[in-house]
Amino acid sequence: MESPTAVQQQVDVDTDPRIGLTASRVAELTADGRTNAFTGDSSRSAWNIVRANVFTLFNGIVGACFLVLLLLGRWQDALFGLAAFGNAIIGCWQEFRAKAALDKLALLNAPRARVRRDSEDIEIAPADVVQGDILVLRAGDQVTADAVVLEHRALQIDESMLTGESDAVDKGDGDEALSGSIVVAGDGIARAVRVGADSYANKFAEEAKRFSLVSSELRTSIDRVLKWVGWGIGPIGLLVLNAQMMVAGGWVSAWETGTWTQAIVNTISSLTAMIPLGLVLMTSIAFAVGAARLAARQVLVNELPAVEGLARVDVICLDKTGTLTEGELAYRDLLRLSSATGEWQAALAWFGSAPDANATARCLREPFPEERPREASAYVSFSSARKWSALSLADHGDETWVLGAPEMVLGDAATDAGTEVGEAVTRLAAEGLRTLVLAFTADPYSAAAQESEALPTGLVPVAVITFSEKVRPDAAQTLSYFRAQGVGVRVISGDNPRTVAAIARQVGLDAGEGYDARQLPEDDAELGPVLDAHTVFGRVTPEQKKRMVVALQARGHTVAMTGDGVNDALAIKTADIGIAMNSGSPATKAVARLVLLDGQFSHLPDVVAEGRQVIANIERVSMLFLTKTVYATTLAVLFGVMVLEFPFLPRQLSITDGLTIGIPAFFLALMPNASRYVPGFLRRSLAFAIPAGLLIAIALTVYTRGAMAIGVTEPQLRTGSTIILAIVGIWVLSVLARPLNRYKVLVVGAMFIALSILFTVPLAGEFFQLVDPGEAAAYLIAGVTIATILAIEVVRLIHRRFLARSTAAAGGSAVEEVPRTGRRPDRDDHQQLHD
Numbered sequence: 001m002e003s004p005t006a007v008q009q010q011v012d013v014d015t016d017p018r019i020g021l022t023a024s025r026v027a028e029l030t031a032d033g034r035t036n037a038f039t040g041d042s043s044r045s046a047w048n049i050v051r052a053n054v055f056t057l058f059n060g061i062v063g064a065c066f067l068v069l070l071l072l073g074r075w076q077d078a079l080f081g082l083a084a085f086g087n088a089i090i091g092c093w094q095e096f097r098a099k100a101a102l103d104k105l106a107l108l109n110a111p112r113a114r115v116r117r118d119s120e121d122i123e124i125a126p127a128d129v130v131q132g133d134i135l136v137l138r139a140g141d142q143v144t145a146d147a148v149v150l151e152h153r154a155l156q157i158d159e160s161m162l163t164g165e166s167d168a169v170d171k172g173d174g175d176e177a178l179s180g181s182i183v184v185a186g187d188g189i190a191r192a193v194r195v196g197a198d199s200y201a202n203k204f205a206e207e208a209k210r211f212s213l214v215s216s217e218l219r220t221s222i223d224r225v226l227k228w229v230g231w232g233i234g235p236i237g238l239l240v241l242n243a244q245m246m247v248a249g250g251w252v253s254a255w256e257t258g259t260w261t262q263a264i265v266n267t268i269s270s271l272t273a274m275i276p277l278g279l280v281l282m283t284s285i286a287f288a289v290g291a292a293r294l295a296a297r298q299v300l301v302n303e304l305p306a307v308e309g310l311a312r313v314d315v316i317c318l319d320k321t322g323t324l325t326e327g328e329l330a331y332r333d334l335l336r337l338s339s340a341t342g343e344w345q346a347a348l349a350w351f352g353s354a355p356d357a358n359a360t361a362r363c364l365r366e367p368f369p370e371e372r373p374r375e376a377s378a379y380v381s382f383s384s385a386r387k388w389s390a391l392s393l394a395d396h397g398d399e400t401w402v403l404g405a406p407e408m409v410l411g412d413a414a415t416d417a418g419t420e421v422g423e424a425v426t427r428l429a430a431e432g433l434r435t436l437v438l439a440f441t442a443d444p445y446s447a448a449a450q451e452s453e454a455l456p457t458g459l460v461p462v463a464v465i466t467f468s469e470k471v472r473p474d475a476a477q478t479l480s481y482f483r484a485q486g487v488g489v490r491v492i493s494g495d496n497p498r499t500v501a502a503i504a505r506q507v508g509l510d511a512g513e514g515y516d517a518r519q520l521p522e523d524d525a526e527l528g529p530v531l532d533a534h535t536v537f538g539r540v541t542p543e544q545k546k547r548m549v550v551a552l553q554a555r556g557h558t559v560a561m562t563g564d565g566v567n568d569a570l571a572i573k574t575a576d577i578g579i580a581m582n583s584g585s586p587a588t589k590a591v592a593r594l595v596l597l598d599g600q601f602s603h604l605p606d607v608v609a610e611g612r613q614v615i616a617n618i619e620r621v622s623m624l625f626l627t628k629t630v631y632a633t634t635l636a637v638l639f640g641v642m643v644l645e646f647p648f649l650p651r652q653l654s655i656t657d658g659l660t661i662g663i664p665a666f667f668l669a670l671m672p673n674a675s676r677y678v679p680g681f682l683r684r685s686l687a688f689a690i691p692a693g694l695l696i697a698i699a700l701t702v703y704t705r706g707a708m709a710i711g712v713t714e715p716q717l718r719t720g721s722t723i724i725l726a727i728v729g730i731w732v733l734s735v736l737a738r739p740l741n742r743y744k745v746l747v748v749g750a751m752f753i754a755l756s757i758l759f760t761v762p763l764a765g766e767f768f769q770l771v772d773p774g775e776a777a778a779y780l781i782a783g784v785t786i787a788t789i790l791a792i793e794v795v796r797l798i799h800r801r802f803l804a805r806s807t808a809a810a811g812g813s814a815v816e817e818v819p820r821t822g823r824r825p826d827r828d829d830h831q832q833l834h835d
Contacts (some may be wrong), residue, residue: 002286003082011035013029013130013131013132013191014132015132015133015134015191017116017134017150017151017189017191018119019116019118019119019222020115020116020118020119020120020133020134021115021116021117021118021119021128021132021134022117023117024094024479025132026117026130026133026518029130029131030130033129034130034132034195034196034197035127035128035129035130035131035195035196035211036113036126036127036128036130036144036145036192036195036199036579037128037196039530044415046096049096050092054088054092056602059088061233061271061272061718062272062274062275065078065268065271065272066078068179068264068268069265069268069650070632072261072264072265073801074261074650076197076651076767079648084675085697090118110379112124112125112126113125113126113128113129113135113144113145114135114136114137114138114141115129115133115134115135115136116133116134116136116189117133117134118285118451121136121445121748122317126144126145129144129145129195130195130471131190131193131194131195132191132192133143133145133192134149134190134191134192134625135177135189135190135191135192136187136189137155137177137183137185137187137188137189137190138183138187139183139184139187139356139357139358140182140183141182141183142180142183143157143177143178143179143180143181143182143183143190144179144184144192144666145179145193145194145195145196145199145249145560146176146177146178146179146190146192146194146195146199147176147177147179147190147191147192147193147356148174148175148176148177148190148193148198149171149172149173149174149175149176149177149189150173150188150189150190150191151173151188151189152171152172152173152186152187152188153169153186153187153188153356153379153381154185154186154187154356154380154381154383154453155171155172155183155185155186155187155188156170156171156183156184156185156383157169157171157177157181157182157183157184158167158181158182158183158569158570159178159181171188172517177190178199178200179194179199179200182199183680184383184542185354185381185382185383186383186712187355187356187379187381197270213780217308217312217681217682218283218308218614218615218618218681219283219333221622221681221682221685222279222283222622224682225276225279225626225682226276228273229275229276229629229633231729232274232633233274233275236270236271236274236633236636236640237267237270237271237636239636239637239640239641240266240267240270240271240636240639240640241263241267242263242640242643243639243640243641243643243644244263244264244266244267244645244646245260245263246261246643247263247643247644247645248260248263248592253605265649265650266645266646267646268638268650269646269649269650269653270632270635270639271636271644272650272653273628273632273635273636273648273653273657274629274632274633274636275629276625276626276628276629277499277626279621279622279626281325281372282594282621282625282633282665282666282669283618285666285669285670286613286614286617286618286669286670287307287308287614289670290307290385290610290611290613291307293610294307294594294603294606294607294610295372296608298596298597298598298600298603299594299595299596299597299603299606299607300594300595300597301593301594304719304736305576306594307607307610307611307612307614308595308615309558309576309577309593309611310577310579310594310607310608310611311559311602311608311611311612311614311615311632312558312576312611312615312679313487313558313559313576313577313608314486314487314488314557314558314646315487315488315489315490315552315557315558315559315560316482316487316488316489316490316560316561316562316604317490317491317492317545317548317549317552317559317560317562317571317575318489318490318491318492318562318563319491319492319493319545319561319562319563319564319568320469320491320492320493320495320500320503320504321469321493321495321564322599323475323562323563323564323581323601324471324472324475324491324503324504324507325469325470325471325472325475326469326470326471326472329359329360329363329467329468329469330363330435330467330468331363331367331465332433332462332466332467332468333465333466334367334463334464334465335424335463335464335465336462336463336464337420337421337424337429337461337462338418338420338465339462340458340462340463341440341462342399342440342462343393343399343441344400344401344438344462344463345368346374346393347362347391347403347438347440347778348364348368348403348438348465349365349369349371349374350370350374350376350391350393351364351389351391351403352364352365352368352370353365353370354379354381354389356381356382357382358382360434360436360467361382361389361403362470363467364465365703373566374393374394374395374459375393375394375395376391376392376393377392377393377394377676378390378391378392378400378450379391379392379447380450380453382403382404383453386404386408387404387406387408387454387539388389388402388403388404388408388455389402389403389404389534390402390450390455390456391403392445392613399440399441399442400440400441400443400444400445400456401438401439401440402438402439402440402441402456402459403436403437403438403439404437404457405435405436405437405494405495405496405539406421406425406435406436406437406464406496407496407516407518407539408539409437409439409455409459409461410437410439410459410461410623413461414437414683419462420461421437421461421735424464425437425464425496426498428464428466429498429499429502430498431498431502432468432499432502432503432506433467433468433499433502434466434467434468434469434495434496434499435464435466435467435496435499436464436465436466436467437461437463437464437465438461438462438463438464438465438718439459439460439461439462440459440460440462441456441458441459441460442458443457443458443626447792448665469503471503471507471561472601473505474601475507475601475749476506476507476601477602478601478602478604478605478612479507479508479509480508480776481605481768482604482605485608486606488557489509489535490506490531490535490536490537490548490552491503491509491511491535491536492537492545492548492571493536493538493539493540494538494539494540494541495514495515495538495539496514496538496539497512497513497516497536497538497539498512498514498538498554499514499538500514500537500538500655500815501513501514501536501537501538504535504536507611509535509536510535511535511536512534512535512536514536514537514538515530515534515536516535516537516538516539517537517538517539518539518542520537520544520547522610522667523548523552524547524554527547527548527551527553528551528552528554529691531548531551531552531555532555533671536801541568542568542569542571543570545561545568545570545571546570546571546574548571548573549561549575550574553576558576558577559575559576560575560577560578560579561574561575561577561578561579562578562579562580562581562601562604563581564580564581564599565581568580569591571593572591572592577593577594578591578592578593578594579592579593579595579596579604580592580594580595580596581595581596581599582595582596582597582598590672594607594701598828610677610758612673613671613672613673615681615715616673617668617669617670617671617673618669618681619671619681619684619685620668620736620737621668621669622681622685622689623685623688623689623736624661624664624665624732624733624736625661625665626685626689626690626693627688627689627692627693627696627730627732627818628657628661629689629691629693630689630690630693630694630697631692631694631696631697631700632693632697633693634693634694634697635697635701636699637695638701639701639773642701644701645714645794646716647700647703647704647717647721648718648721648722648725649718649768650767651767651768651769652718652721652722652768652769652770655722655726655758655768656725656726656729657723658732659726659729659730659751659754659755660725660726660729660730660732660751660756661729661733663751664733664737664747664748664751666761667747668736668737668747671743671744673820684802684803686795687803688736688795688801689793689797690797691798692732692792692795695791695792695795696725696728696732696788697729697730698783699724699784699787699788699791700721700724701726702784703720703721703724703780703781703784704717706722706780706784707720707777707780710776710780712773712774712776712777713771715769715771716771716772716773716774716777717773717777718769718771719769719771719772719773720773720777720780720781722768722770723759723773723781723785724784726755726790727755727785727789728785728788728789728792730748730751730752730755731792732792733748733751734748735793735796759771
């Protein structure tokens with residue numbers, strides 16, 4: 001892709017930066033199409049949803065088979081086509097419901113753009129920005145269109161989402177500010193020069209701001225199964241077709257006598273049985289319903305597989321401010337030191353009233369109001385990387401004042417208990433208070449030092465200012481939940497480590513004294529052990545937050561990162577699951593996969609529970625579908641090789657598919673389930689499905705051979721096969737639903753009752769061609785069914801041992817939890833994988 005400087009610019013619109021565009025000029029530019037409007041869905045587009053649920057390879061195969069049966073006049077055997085059509089409709093409907101909820105929330109919580117129009121600074125939707133607009137940029141903003149900087153004050157922009165370069169870039173007059181980049185320090189104004197589809201971010205198609213189907217174990221595993229089946233369906237179909245034509249008397253004879261139609265019907269029956277159509281449907285529904293449920297709890301899911309992703313998280317990194325605490329600071333007190341001198345009150349008043357004052361500095365406005373405006377001869381604004389700001393007042397000689405984090409302003413003296421300032425800072429931070437130090441120097445602040453943003457020399461501490469934070473009432477309970485679930489917690493903050501540790505102790509963490517991130521090793525390989533040994537880290541820079549996430553990932557952890565500040569954006573984007581508070585900066589929310597819209601940290605257990613429900617239930621459902629695929633494929637191969645007539649009509653397989661797999665799978669996929677995530681979803685599913693499917697196929701083959709030997713008629717043989725498959729299928733359903741509770745008993749029982757009705761009501765028996773199998777065949781049916789059920793139970797026992805070994809090898813265990821409702825969960829909530 002072309003670099004932004006090489007992109008052909010449109011005819012620029014020259015705008016007076018003091019006035020901005022007028023309303024009439026905005027209307028002209030809008031009519032000319034030079035707006036920032038760009039189609040970028042927060043969820044999958046309607047076409048993508050329809051395509052994913054309807055226009056698939058297997059739907060194409062099923063549709064072709066459905067059409068062939070209709071042309072042959074065998075509409076009774078084409079019921080599977082209606083079921084497949086219904087599956088596609090349900091899948092689309094569920095995803096459209098989720099899309100509507102997500103799009104509505106995304107619209108309500110979209111970032112705003114700040115522009116200057118008719119001499120006033122106003123906020124508008126990013127899509128309403130037009131070429132030539134004057135963008136007013138402040139720390140935490142995301143640049144909404146490609147722009148040229150006109151004025152700046154210590155303006156620093158992070159372009160990592162576009163260029164991959166993590167270091168913030170200083171911007172001066174005439175420099176480009178690219179759309180999608182983030183203002184991390186300072187402020188300025190810029191003129192929009194490229195908007196909409198012409199902007200660099202939209203040409204780059206930045207993934208962090210658009211819906212994407214991220215890689216997930218569920219989707220990857222299911223796609224792999226579908227690929228296997230897709231490769232096998234062609235040759236197996238030819239094998240079965242040949243066998244059915246030979247049973248009909250050979251290709252020539254079958255064509256002449258018209259028996260080829262039954263051969264085609266039998267072949268279609270075997271092929272449609274092999275396709276796990278509902279498995280893709282159930283996965284899509286589980287994701288969509290999970291996202292919709294979370295939307296109802298004010299959790300915006302930017303990517304549906306993120307619902308699954310958080311269930312895999314084993315380490316969660318928390319920013320203190322806005323996550324453990326409510327994020328709002330209040331001025332607490334000021335401790336004057338013996339060295340206090342000069343107009344320190346005036347300096348604090350100026351810092352508090354500065355146009356680009358951050359949240360901490362703004363707390364100084366009430367206790368230190370600015371009595372009269374003072375001009376600054378030199379000013380370096382605060383940045384999260386430096387953690388200090390500097391000021392020289394124009395009417396007070398060469399005095400320079402610095403306000404910032406004690407360790408960054410005074411170095412080791414700030415923590416030296418033998419000094420007055422060190423004793424005060426240590427004591428106050430240990431009480432959980434945020435501390436800033438105001439320092440003074442009589443030395444002039446040189447122009448070179450200002451330009452390089454270097455700390456002034458000769459600083460003397462004047463006062464220690466304290467601020468208090470309110471701990472979130474739900475923080476302790478939420479962290480207790482994560483500890484019980486075996487999820488490691490790391491608190492990563494830019495504040496004093498002692499302050500952070502004090503807050504962490506209030507919410508029940510074993511925090512110690514906190515680890516000063518300035519002591520972190522530069523080598524990433526050495527960083528990992530430090531992260532394992534400590535829980536709380538203070539004085540962490542934005543780049544260090546990202547390094548810490550990467551180091552944890554390198555040690556095999558699946559990492560979630562929560563935060564609300566622009567300094568968290570890099571780490572949130574790098575983490576496996578990024579979680580932002582809605583109170584945070586637009587840039588942070590733009591890169592997060594989950595946004596807590598009401599800022600309630602207590603929603604995270606709900607998100608984990610939804611993810612675990614998706615994984616555990618789809619694993620259980622997948623065993624049903626894969627068992628069917630295995631026995632259908634094996635049966636097709638055996639009957640093709642042995643040249644036997646396929647023992648089912650398509651309409652009869654519709655009974656077994658619907659009552660033993662399709663209908664119950666829909667309920668099982670959406671029921672509560674909080675089983676711990678253990679890697680290896682497909683391996684565990686196949687460990688049950690392959691032996692169980694082989695047993696069912698062998699049982700049906702043995703029955704067919706036995707029935708033929710005792711001379712039962714073809715309708716009786718098919719009826720017997722249907723009875724065996726239906727009863728064994730319901731037994732497999734009950735095995736995979738264990739441990740049973742009232743809800744599951746109701747589902748399994750309803751399927752058995754429906755099956756009994758189909759076999760006893762004459763009209764249903766006539767439609768599905770079910771007849772009395774005869775006394776001799778009844779004994780054979782009972783014997784084969786009982787033997788198969790016993791064999792399935794043996795497979796279940798072996799599978800349970802396999803699960804126990806794989807869970808232990810993965811370091812997982814089933815941990816019982818007590819939900820916030822106080823109700824002890826059903827054993828199924830935490831033990832299903834072992835049963």
